[in-house]
Amino acid sequence: MSEQLTIAMPKGRIFDEAAELLRxxxxxxxxxxxxxxxLIVEAPEANMKFFLAKPTDVPTYVEHGVADIGVAGKDVMLEDERDxxxxxxxxxxxxxxxxxSLPGQTPSTIAPKVASKYPKTAAKYFKEQGEQVEVIKLNGSIELAPLVGLADRIVDIVSTGGTLRENGLVETEEVVHIxxxxIVNPVSYRVKDEAIEEMVERLASVVEGDAE
Structure with missing residues (x-):
């Protein structure tokens, strides 16, 4: 039997969808x-162990070798460069x-304020647009920032747009698809290469089949 693979995943929807892909x-x-x-879930018949972590922590577990493999959103990968x-x-x-932003919102200053959970990604985006902004990092309830005057705009994850609409905000620009x-730990990729490459190939076959 091949060596056990340890896999870090976020709880909730991503875990459920990734587990279904593995099945x-x-x-x-x-x-x-x-x-x-x-927080630790065994799957002995698959020779796997899952660590359930916050989405932003998954790459950390993988980078430090606690987990061989992880499932992380591209938003997290863009914000924090990990080995x-x-x-x-x-x-x-x-x-x-x-x-x-709020409908009809005009920047309050020459360098308007932008609130986001993703300050590095937001700053890079506006720099690429040739726009100078002040980015304010928030950890939650980003939609509140324009409502109370903390920021002119926000950069946040959008799925259905329902939260924006409920708070009277309108989407003005799409930054990046997520x-x-x-993701794989580099050392694990060398030590457990057969098991990891097999997983990548099998998952790729499923993903590509779903895309057809």
Whole structure:
């Protein structure tokens, strides 16, 4: 039997979708994991162990070798440069980063303020547009910033746009399309190359088949 693979994943939708991809790729995972509160989930028949972490922490577990493999959103990968290999676009949990503001909002200063959970990505985007802005990092409830005058615009993840509409904001620009990616620890890729390459090939076959 090949060595056990340890896999870091976010809880919730991404975990469910990634686990289903693994099942479609022929890995014998439980139909449902019994206790969603567990942070470590065993899948002995597939010879896998899952670590459930916050989305922004997944690349850290992989970079430091605690997990061989991870599933991370492209938004996280763009914001924080990590020493990991991005080996496959899983094409799950699709969404996008967008700029939004109040309707008819005009910048309050020469260097308007932009609030975001993704300050590096936001700053890079506006620089590429030739626009000078002041980026304010927030960790949650980004939509609140324009409503209380903290920022003129926001850069945030958009899935359906419902949260923006509920708070009276309108999307003005799309920054980048986001999907979840399979990432690998460089040392694990050398030490467990057969098991990892097999997983990448099997998942790629499923992903490419779904895309047809």
């Amino acid at each position: 479609q790729a022929g890995y014998r995972l439980p139909d449902a994991f019994d206790d969603s509160r567990k 990991v290999y991005e080996v496959l676009d899983l094409n799950i949990s699709a969404c996008y980063l967008a700029v939004a 999907t979840s990616r399979l």
